[in-house]
Amino acid sequence: MVDFPSANGKMHLWQSVETVKGATTTLKQLAQKHDIYIATNAADSNEQDIQQAFERVNLAQYISGYFCFANTGLHKTSADFYQHIIKRLNVEASSITMVGDTFAKDVLPALESGISAVWYNPKHLPQRALNKPLTKNQSFTVINQLEALLP
Numbered sequence: 001m002v003d004f005p006s007a008n009g010k011m012h013l014w015q016s017v018e019t020v021k022g023a024t025t026t027l028k029q030l031a032q033k034h035d036i037y038i039a040t041n042a043a044d045s046n047e048q049d050i051q052q053a054f055e056r057v058n059l060a061q062y063i064s065g066y067f068c069f070a071n072t073g074l075h076k077t078s079a080d081f082y083q084h085i086i087k088r089l090n091v092e093a094s095s096i097t098m099v100g101d102t103f104a105k106d107v108l109p110a111l112e113s114g115i116s117a118v119w120y121n122p123k124h125l126p127q128r129a130l131n132k133p134l135t136k137n138q139s140f141t142v143i144n145q146l147e148a149l150l151p
Helices: 023-030 047-056 079-089 103-113
Strands: 037-039 065-067 097-100 116-120 140-143
Touching: 037 079, 047 065, 065 079, 079 103, 097 103, 103 116
Parallel strands: 037 065, 097 116, 116 140
Antiparallel strands: none
């Protein structure tokens, strides 16, 4: 979803909501073989609010669930947020990959938690150094378009 800095409040109530370029095609194909969850920093929204925003752009059909402050009690900028998701889904950290567009708020906490990460970097920002080495089960990739996630 496109985050409009000038829009306030719950996304599903915004006048306009849009998908990121390539999101529909990518999610449609990935959802055929993978469970897809949304992890968001939307502090003022609950799961239902977030789902309604995704419904407005016809993406909710590809999403298995939503994680936010309202249902975790944790902020996405913390590795504990991702540890909570691992426990809640009852899966190994190595089976999860987080795709995010903010290096410091998405990628670093995900990697710190032990899961793999993909930095969606359509603006071609300079790549920053990782805080620590990856474990043998982790990977880190940078992509500039969502379709790069497809096989």
